[in-house]
Amino acid sequence: xxxxxxxxxxxxxxxxxxxxxxxxxxxxxxxxxxxxxxxxxxxxxxxxxxxxxxxxxxxxxxxxxxxxxxxxxxxxxxxxxxxxxxxxxxxxxxxxxxxxxxxxxxxxxxxxxxxxxxxxxxxxxxxxxxxxxxxxxxxxxxxxxxxxxxxxxxxxxxxxxxxxxxxxxxxxx
Numbered sequence: 001x002x003x004x005x006x007x008x009x010x011x012x013x014x015x016x017x018x019x020x021x022x023x024x025x026x027x028x029x030x031x032x033x034x035x036x037x038x039x040x041x042x043x044x045x046x047x048x049x050x051x052x053x054x055x056x057x058x059x060x061x062x063x064x065x066x067x068x069x070x071x072x073x074x075x076x077x078x079x080x081x082x083x084x085x086x087x088x089x090x091x092x093x094x095x096x097x098x099x100x101x102x103x104x105x106x107x108x109x110x111x112x113x114x115x116x117x118x119x120x121x122x123x124x125x126x127x128x129x130x131x132x133x134x135x136x137x138x139x140x141x142x143x144x145x146x147x148x149x150x151x152x153x154x155x156x157x158x159x160x161x162x163x164x165x166x167x168x169x170x171x172x173x
Contacts, residue, residue, distance in 0.1 A: 034073055038063045042073060109135035111143055115151060118143025129168030136171075 110120040121139040
């Protein structure tokens, strides 16, 4: 008559008795990889020994998760891991909370030498060639001349990466 198998009908009746509804509700997306218990376990493991590597934390929880999932969860909770010598792992000195604030950003430009640091210049907005020239003129050159007077060294080398601000036509010319 309806061309539906008896097994399908029995499943629908069982589901209706359990939920009071005859249709399955579609999930809005992929299920979460970590449930509330897993999250508590991870935070508990870190509080027991912040020096342990992430691989040990992954093995300690019941749900097997990838390193990326664990790293994403830690970062979303303001915990950052840094790879140090001898796999020192997550130590309280290496854990920094995130600071969220409204609007604005700034960068700091400056220089350092083998015997000390130079002046800093605050850069408001996005770094570009003109602002990099300003940092060179107002922070690097005065620091360089002061350092040369202190040490007597004349053969200093300016090292920069190939950032667009460092290699723009304004800086090169």
